[in-house]
Amino acid sequence: MKKSRLLLLMLPVLSCFSSSCSSKDEPVPFTPLNDNYRNFYHIFVSSFADSNGDGIGDLNGITENLDKLRKLGDPHGKNSLGISGIFLSPIHPSPTYHKYDITDFFGIDPQFGTMDDFKKFIEEAHKRDIKVILDGVFNHIAVGHPLFMQTINDLEKNIEVCKFYTTSTDPKGEGYLTDACYAKVPNARRFRFKRSDVKFPDGYSNRTQTAGLSKTLSETYKLTYEGFAAGMVDLDLDNEENRKLISDYIKEWTKLGVDGFRLDAVKSYYGEEVIKETKNFEIINFISQEAKKVNPDAYIVAEGPWNTSAMTYQSNTEIDSYFNFGSSRQGFNNSELHLSMYGYDAVNANLVYSWISGLEGKYKRPNGTDAINANFMSNHDIGRIPDLFVRTRDGVTGIDLDQMKLFYAIQNLVSGNFFYYYGDEIGMVGQVQNNDIVARAAYLWTKGVSKYKVSPKLEGEDSRTLEYFQPLDVQQKKSDSLYNYVRHINKVKDYYPSIARSNSERVENSDNKILIINKTYKDEKIKIVINLSNDQKVIDMDGTLLDSLEVGKGSAKLAGGKLTLNKYSIAILDRGGN
Numbered sequence: 001m002k003k004s005r006l007l008l009l010m011l012p013v014l015s016c017f018s019s020s021c022s023s024k025d026e027p028v029p030f031t032p033l034n035d036n037y038r039n040f041y042h043i044f045v046s047s048f049a050d051s052n053g054d055g056i057g058d059l060n061g062i063t064e065n066l067d068k069l070r071k072l073g074d075p076h077g078k079n080s081l082g083i084s085g086i087f088l089s090p091i092h093p094s095p096t097y098h099k100y101d102i103t104d105f106f107g108i109d110p111q112f113g114t115m116d117d118f119k120k121f122i123e124e125a126h127k128r129d130i131k132v133i134l135d136g137v138f139n140h141i142a143v144g145h146p147l148f149m150q151t152i153n154d155l156e157k158n159i160e161v162c163k164f165y166t167t168s169t170d171p172k173g174e175g176y177l178t179d180a181c182y183a184k185v186p187n188a189r190r191f192r193f194k195r196s197d198v199k200f201p202d203g204y205s206n207r208t209q210t211a212g213l214s215k216t217l218s219e220t221y222k223l224t225y226e227g228f229a230a231g232m233v234d235l236d237l238d239n240e241e242n243r244k245l246i247s248d249y250i251k252e253w254t255k256l257g258v259d260g261f262r263l264d265a266v267k268s269y270y271g272e273e274v275i276k277e278t279k280n281f282e283i284i285n286f287i288s289q290e291a292k293k294v295n296p297d298a299y300i301v302a303e304g305p306w307n308t309s310a311m312t313y314q315s316n317t318e319i320d321s322y323f324n325f326g327s328s329r330q331g332f333n334n335s336e337l338h339l340s341m342y343g344y345d346a347v348n349a350n351l352v353y354s355w356i357s358g359l360e361g362k363y364k365r366p367n368g369t370d371a372i373n374a375n376f377m378s379n380h381d382i383g384r385i386p387d388l389f390v391r392t393r394d395g396v397t398g399i400d401l402d403q404m405k406l407f408y409a410i411q412n413l414v415s416g417n418f419f420y421y422y423g424d425e426i427g428m429v430g431q432v433q434n435n436d437i438v439a440r441a442a443y444l445w446t447k448g449v450s451k452y453k454v455s456p457k458l459e460g461e462d463s464r465t466l467e468y469f470q471p472l473d474v475q476q477k478k479s480d481s482l483y484n485y486v487r488h489i490n491k492v493k494d495y496y497p498s499i500a501r502s503n504s505e506r507v508e509n510s511d512n513k514i515l516i517i518n519k520t521y522k523d524e525k526i527k528i529v530i531n532l533s534n535d536q537k538v539i540d541m542d543g544t545l546l547d548s549l550e551v552g553k554g555s556a557k558l559a560g561g562k563l564t565l566n567k568y569s570i571a572i573l574d575r576g577g578n
Helices: 059-064 115-127 146-157 179-184 186-190 215-220 240-255 274-294 310-314 329-333 336-342 349-360 385-389 401-413 464-468 482-495
Strands: 009-011 028-030 039-043 085-088 131-136 140-142 193-195 223-226 232-234 260-263 299-302 321-324 374-376 390-393 396-399 417-421 505-507 514-521 524-531 537-540 544-549 557-559 562-565 570-574
Touching: 039 482, 059 115, 115 131, 131 240, 131 299, 140 146, 146 186, 146 215, 179 186, 186 240, 215 223, 223 232, 240 274, 260 274, 274 299, 274 310, 310 321, 329 336, 329 385, 336 349, 349 401, 349 514, 385 390, 385 401, 401 482, 401 524, 401 570, 482 544, 524 562, 544 557, 562 570
Parallel strands: 039 085, 039 417, 085 131, 131 260, 260 299, 299 321, 321 374, 374 417
Antiparallel strands: 009 028, 140 232, 193 223, 390 396, 505 514, 514 524, 524 570, 537 562, 544 570, 557 562
């Protein structure tokens, strides 16, 4: 795939508040960097945009709304969110709403459209300098996948041979089918079949299922198999045919224009036991190598690990990124920073810097090169972040929008990529309770419109989202909306590459309600000043004021060596040669 040419766009100065600014200032050149540091947008296709009125989101719906994510030829145009990467949840044929139980790795689910629709989506995304990554679900397939169904039928046909199990000849351990059975049904080696009364060897997850098996196989002969979840069959990733399937998948979709992959459930490839993590590392590296063979610039990001530091996996594999669950709702909800924000007056620079530096860390790959930190707030597994900012204060329950905006900004000032979950930018809520459908709700384009069969109804004031926020069309027109605040964050990140590409260096000061950090990338040297208090602050400060992120009326000012910064606001300064 050819690299996109750098676009040189002449845009007006974002904001100009320093005493040196005037109407005579020339526009500032903006050059998007053609690398894998991007503002990603995670789309659950069914719930985003419906183009044909069947009540289900589709690929053409996304294509029709690409200018709302990134304007053609003008990534920071009016009502453009400033998105430069899209991550699609699974788009392949599947019997379920979530699509993680795939029946055809090389097709498009008819609900979402056709292959031509997909090609058009990719073409239009690339015109806007938007990279697209797919959800690579390599650990398992659907029980209804033709390969598994045929294997079960073949086992039935050869039951006299396949009712026996090995005890010592199979190197994987006791309880597996015999070599004689594998000779009759070679595809059985692509799965982890065993007797239900025999434990899996160390290194396997011991999740067993019988769905799809006949009574003869499951009850009479006690056959079972390893399965990730209900209706899903684990693939044996040691099997060469399965590895070829992965390789062919990567080649095919990369040739269609896909720019990379998100790897689903990487800790389940072989199991989560520490002693077996090296097996997980090996297959992760295999996937990365196969992708880089086809496209050296392919971006690979993995889900998890949930319960182990991402640094452990990152330092043992060569892929670009692991999702940083410490930055997510899950990590934030368990942090001192979250608790301090509840107390309003308790939040301070020490806590915030500890949070930022903990997320940035030192993510290195085995060859010593920097990995890309992958931060996010929400997804279908953990629910949405705005829920955590519904507060009761002075007897009134509502959303603390000012603090939530501040947190959004802090998240995005951390080095690396940021992955928005669709609707984060308009404040959609949704907790994960009995299932994850609530966290996959229909995108609120307009008030009272709910078009998606997969999602719970969102009708007018009955929606908690609409109780605290407004739909997109309303927020676009309000300068102080969450949506326009997020647009400004993304604009700032695009203009100042050091924000995403360098770790934060704290600058000590005497006020613990003011956090000052330096960012440096090549010749760019900026200072970021964060007011964590509910009061206006005046700070001794040198440099040139470039921009500010404000939660209320007014704007930052720098004059006479004094920076005036409103509550919960952030200033970005050029620190020159310092």
